Amino acid sequence: MPIRLSRQHERWIYLIGAILFLSGLGWLIAHNFLAAPGEFGDAHHPSEPWWLRLHGAAAMGFLMVIGSLLPGHIASAWRLRKNHRSGLFMLALVAVLLLTGYGLYYAGDEQSRPWISLIHWIAGTAAAAGLWLHIWLGKRKANMLHAVVRKPIAPDATGTAAAVAVQRKRSS
Ligand code: HEM
Numbered sequence: 001m002p003i004r005l006s007r008q009h010e011r012w013i014y015l016i017g018a019i020l021f022l023s024g025l026g027w028l029i030a031h032n033f034l035a036a037p038g039e040f041g042d043a044h045h046p047s048e049p050w051w052l053r054l055h056g057a058a059a060m061g062f063l064m065v066i067g068s069l070l071p072g073h074i075a076s077a078w079r080l081r082k083n084h085r086s087g088l089f090m091l092a093l094v095a096v097l098l099l100t101g102y103g104l105y106y107a108g109d110e111q112s113r114p115w116i117s118l119i120h121w122i123a124g125t126a127a128a129a130g131l132w133l134h135i136w137l138g139k140r141k142a143n144m145l146h147a148v149v150r151k152p153i154a155p156d157a158t159g160t161a162a163a164v165a166v167q168r169k170r171s172s
């Protein structure tokens with residue numbers, strides 16, 4: 001299975017990744033900068049649940065994205081050790097996001113929730129920057145390889161001499 005993604009596959013990843021990141025960012029802005037103290041003292045903004053609804057949907061979509069990358073993109077690139085360092089970094093961040101995302105849903109009590117939330121959104125921001133770096137490194141290496149393969153091979157003097165010698169030997 002090929003490592004390089006089709007244009008359409010790539011676009012889906014960018015679309016779902018952008019919704020995932022922007023919905024997380026939207027929640028952060030609403031919660032930290034727009035919230036006003038409510039009846040019971042805790043600060044909330046009315047848009048917060050909407051950002052999380054969108055974020056939850058995008059997170060489900062992103063899990064499908066990861067699934068779609070595992071058999072081709074990731075398995076083939078891993079076998080050839082191509083762009084694997086930044087790829088592994090991405091997978092590690094996704095694992096942190098999955099675990100902390102699960103924690104935010106089901107495991108957070110009053111004390112641990114703010115920590116889980118902090119780790120989650122820092123990993124999310126790092127993943128957005130990490131993905132950009134991963135793509136840049138991957139495409140740069142692929143283009144360099146293309147340029148080398150396309151370059152016409154200059155006739156090698158020793159090679160030519162050896163070929164002529166073999167030819168002479170055959171014809172004699
Ligand atoms: C969260 C996991 C990952 C995501 C979302 C991801 C996404 C992407 C995207 C969008 C591209 C640019 C499209 C393209 O060039 O085809 C790319 C390039 C690349 N990735 Fe990944 N990737 C992930 C993990 C990995 C891993 C684990 C590896 C290696 C073991 C890897 C190896 C590569 C390589 C070699 C390229 C350059 C392909 C080329 O242009 O020929 N990726 N990745």
Ligand code: HEM
Pocket residue numbers: 020021023024025027028052053055056059060062063094097098101102104105117120121123124125127128
């Ligand atoms: C694999 C990727 C991700 C998954 C599976 C995921 C999952 C989740 C889940 C399940 C929640 C809890 C929703 C709720 O309480 O209703 C959440 C909240 C949140 N996520 Fe993500 N997320 C991911 C990526 C990101 C990214 C890239 C960001 C970028 C900033 C981000 C920022 C946030 C924020 C700010 C919250 C709210 C935290 C809180 O309630 O204290 N997430 N995420």
